[in-house]
Amino acid sequence: MTEETAIETHIAVLSDLWEGLPEAEHVVRRAVVAVGRTPGITLPPDAELSFALADDEQVRVLNRDYRAIDKPTNVLSFPAAHGTLLGDVIVAYETLEKEAVEEGISSADHLAHLATHGLLHLLGYDHDTEAEALAMEQLETAILAGLGIKDPHASGRMMPGESHA
Template identity: 50%
Template sequence: MTRGPVILDVAVSYALPRTGIPAASSFRTWVAAALHGRIREADLAVRLVDEDEGRALNRHYRGKDYATNVLSFPAELPEGVKLPLLGDLVICAPVVAREAAEQGKAVRDHYAHLTVHGALHLLGWDHEDEVEAEAMEQLEREILAGLGIQDPYGEG
């Protein structure tokens, strides 16, 4: 585990009106919480998109023709290149709002969860099998609890 604060450069861009979407500073806080103790330095981008862009990206990169809540694009650097570039997160705002309403969660808390979830994917965490999923979900619970956010996998 890495000690000390993360040297972090998080670019946040909004490809849709910002109404109801947290401020860039919130996304930076959530990313910092996810990366704290896990990496020393990171440079990444968070892009908030509408359903059309979210669907197009999910279709192009994952072959799934629907907008999903968060997409993670880890940086693929050439061998030997040492940069703090971690990758990109794309968060689909309408999907996040809809899911939060359906699950009875605060929208802000759901954004925090998906930002943490996506940042962990950038670090190589995954949930392809039950063991990986349980480990990743437990880590998410711990990070979010540190932010004062309830268990995202609980009963609401």
């Protein structure tokens, strides 16, 4: 771990589909650094993060088994119970690609948003209420702006993980 990252990030590529976004690991690491540098966010000492680049089927199974929702979603976060591991963030490739096309944004920018969103969940942020959603959106917008990524909520799109039915 370096001072620049503040969070030791372990990335597992679980699907060959991610070859379609060869810069994915770099994008995730940049997003993690940006979150760690955000004023007001306090990271535990020696924080670690597990990040998985998966496919829709892998995420569907996790979503079914842990959330009783039998369909894929773009990002899942599983907080760790204790220790230095913050938890796991898993992103589904096909859903990420589909949403990026629908929203007219690059896949890399959408991945940065999903990585940021997932990590914020592990740090205790949520969007269960309108006030929480607004606070989380503002934080995401500020973090992503620091990466040169436009406001993902400007057009009123949903939070990552919400139903796009």
